[in-house]
Amino acid sequence: EVQLVESGGGLVQPGGSLRLSCAASGFTFINYWMSWVRQAPGKGPEWVATIREDGSEKKYVDSVKGRFTISRDNSKRSLYLQMNNLRAEDTAIYYCTRDERGGHLQQWGQGTLVTVSS
């Protein structure tokens, strides 16, 4: 069974940092692009970032460029999102997702809540 389990969310002050993790199991992690998608309270999902199978290519939505870094450790079957200089508008549930060929998102984690507030 495919599982994606996020962790690392919490309450952080504006300007602070947080590192999210996603532990993957039940599939060959190294064979898939992986992404982070977030959803602010009462809003629709927002694609945040994606990373190639070997980590050699990364792409970001403009609103997080220069502040967020996506990475992965294939030996640990883990995906990460380092978030720096956090803003109130980054408050959201952050989901780890597995990208299928064609870019659709078949597998989602349960999400981890990030709250940016003083």
Place this chain on the structure above:
Amino acid sequence: DIQMTQSPSSLSASVGDRVTITCRASQSITSYLNWYQQKPGKAPKLLIFAASTLQSGVPSRFSGSGSGTDFTLTISSLQPEDFATYYCQQSYSTPHIFGQGTKLEIK
């Protein structure tokens, strides 16, 4: 960036009704269009990918069509469990933007 516009933003319908939701891309995305269903407190669930391919396990009352810039999601006969919010998403080029959603409510 490619923008996605969904309509309507909300819809009231009854069990047994046929419902259509539309999604328009700001430029051609060929068939790189996906549909998701989301219920409160849950992660989105993939229904249809590549515009018209039904995800395994999704009931056949769901169907998708379109290519280029205009797409539709159709539910042929609404069931009680279908009342949820639906999102389209383009995966043609990053950022893979989602539509703003259509909330399907019981009439």
